[in-house]
Amino acid sequence: MPDGSFGPPTSRLSIARLLPLAYLFAPLNAAFRLCNMPWELDEERSHHKSQFGGYPPLQVTLLDAFAALCTLHDCNSVCVSLSDTMDQLLVSLPHPAAALLQEAIGECLAELQPLAVPGHSPRLQQALENKFTETAYRRCSGAHRDEVFNEGEKALSLVDAAIKEAGLLQELEEGQDRGDGGVACDYGRGFDEDDEEEEEPKKRAIRRSDMPRLQGLREALSDLLSAMRTGEDHLTTYELGISVLTRVEDKDLVPVLRGVDYSLRLTVVRKVCALPWTVHTLMHAARSWTSVEPQATFPKSVTWIHPPSSYPPPPPLSLPNTEDLVIALQAVSPEMSRDDCVAVVKEGFECLEVCRRWKDSTAGDIHAEAVLIHHIVSNKIDVYPYLATSPIAFSWSCYACARLLSVVNAKRQLRLALRGCSDEMILPSSLPPFDEDIEAALLAQLRDDVRALAMGHLQAVKYKRPVRAPISFERFKDSDDSSQNSQD
Known part of the structure; x- marks a missing residue:
């Protein structure tokens, strides 16, 4: 990924250098105070209802259910979309799909076909x-x-x-x-x-x-x-x-x-x-x-999407030592003194430790939704503007995938919507490579967010507030609309 610059030439930063800072700061409540994030902290309303203005469209219901079916089969994270012609499902994984998974989903999809034909006794x-x-x-x-x-x-x-x-x-x-x-x-x-x-x-x-x-x-x-x-x-x-x-x-x-x-x-x-x-x-x-539109065709096949062959599996994201993090933070936030940067990094480690004790979430691998976003953008594929991840996992977006989606939408004039993250990992260890304009915009957004997160942590340090407990993933978005999807 190309380097971006902030301040003097000696302060050159890259996405790879900023992700560890985001990993240190983003998992906690402060991350959800960032501007223009695609999630909502509302456990009483459905994400779909607030986003689509009513109960979710049938395409959304179908995609959620297929994502759940894939996850139920082998417990792996997936992200699912629907081609704009509505006859093909796109299913991405952070690794090659196992033969058994492909066979199982193909069989289930084939047996759903007759149910989409009206007029049966x-x-x-x-x-x-x-x-x-x-x-x-x-x-x-x-x-x-x-x-x-x-x-x-x-x-x-x-x-x-x-x-x-x-x-x-x-x-x-x-x-x-x-x-x-x-x-x-x-x-x-x-x-x-x-x-x-x-x-x-x-x-x-x-x-x-x-x-x-x-x-x-x-x-x-x-x-x-x-x-x-x-x-x-x-x-x-x-x-x-x-x-x-x-x-x-x-x-x-x-x-x-x-x-x-x-x-x-x-x-x-x-x-x-x-x-x-x-x-x-x-x-x-x-x-x-058949109620979707008069000539709607029920999906007939599945295209399995994996990380680009030229993109090697990333190693688990490991945090640099404190000094390296402090130097990177100073480059991002030159208005902060070195002592403040040290205090903020220390605060970040304490918060992260609380999060790890509360939930065994780590960083590593690449997320399925990032793989699908890369495939859609790189191949200029028209899809129904909703990317489904399994509703039986989480209904929130990890910070990196959420920011990637917002940048891609802005740069490619798309309107893709992401229900949530497909994985328990706080952050992926890396993101797929995109065109230079997307990478530059993502780098700038990461700098702004890390600076905002750091200032939030600094305020906590100065006012000696207790370490913030992480948001409860299990209690996230308690939706009253699921009864509508689970019953005719």
Whole structure:
């Protein structure tokens, strides 16, 4: 990547020198105060709803579900787009796609084709849906099984604890009716009168009338886990998963689940029920595809995209020593004294250590969305302006990929939208090579951002504020719209 300059000739910087500083500063709350970033810190609204002005278009729903299907198959990060002719899926990975993954996704896509053709008899329609469901479960349930057990048991434990904490389980069994007052418990604040005026409270304590719903969710979770342990057939397991998904997406139960644990609902939707959600959503998209436009063609094939052959796999990003970081920071922010730069770098290391203890996230490799953006720009491909990453992973963008997208959009007059990052890594170790104008603009943006981040850290040091805790990825963007995608 070409070098850029800032200040005197001796202060020449490159993207490779700035990425370690971004890695040191960007993962924490300060990164989300940068200007014009494509993400929103709003756990109550859907990213799609705020961006597209309503529930997501069918193309977005399809792309999210295909990204999830790929991730469920082999747990690798992917980024998915749709050709502008809408007959081909583009799926990028940070490495060559395994043959089994290509075979599985190709088989699933082929079995969705007939569902996109209207006019089937109810009996044939059900047979086609059952065939696709069995194929998707045969291909993906094995890799997904351990997470379902692990997260399902945790969710079941939380629901049990909430019921017992409220002191209502025995009353429910005995059929006692004590009215509908709120029952305070350790998991959430007590219900107050103001909440009744809200369309949907963010969270509230359990009411006695909530107990049948909570008990129903508990039984549905228990039945799903039991069926998977005993090796029930795929269609039965799918129906049980849909039962859990329907209950956890019950609008009246959502604020109760948030009162129990804010991430409980998302854990069930994106982890425990990831496979039934994906299967149901893909079938819904195929059945509804003719509503996209009169001549819309359902995707028929997949093009697998990998990093350019001339681009060697990058080594894991390692932080330079403190002195090198201080020198780079001084070049970026000459208005800061050396002592201030030393203090800011030290603060960055402390914040990064907090982040690593809280979440085992590191830098390394290259991200799938960066690979897809490079492929689209380099080959001048027209695509539907949405790049999907698996909704069962994260719904946020890593700093580097977000900035790359904004620069590419500005320089190529595109309007690509990125749902989130496909990987748990805080930063990729490097980005693919782009044309000089994009690289120069990205370098300038990195300099501005690192300077802004450094000043934010400096203020924290001077005012002796405690080290900031990183944003909770698990609680990011709790979307109320997923129920619309998971149910016809």
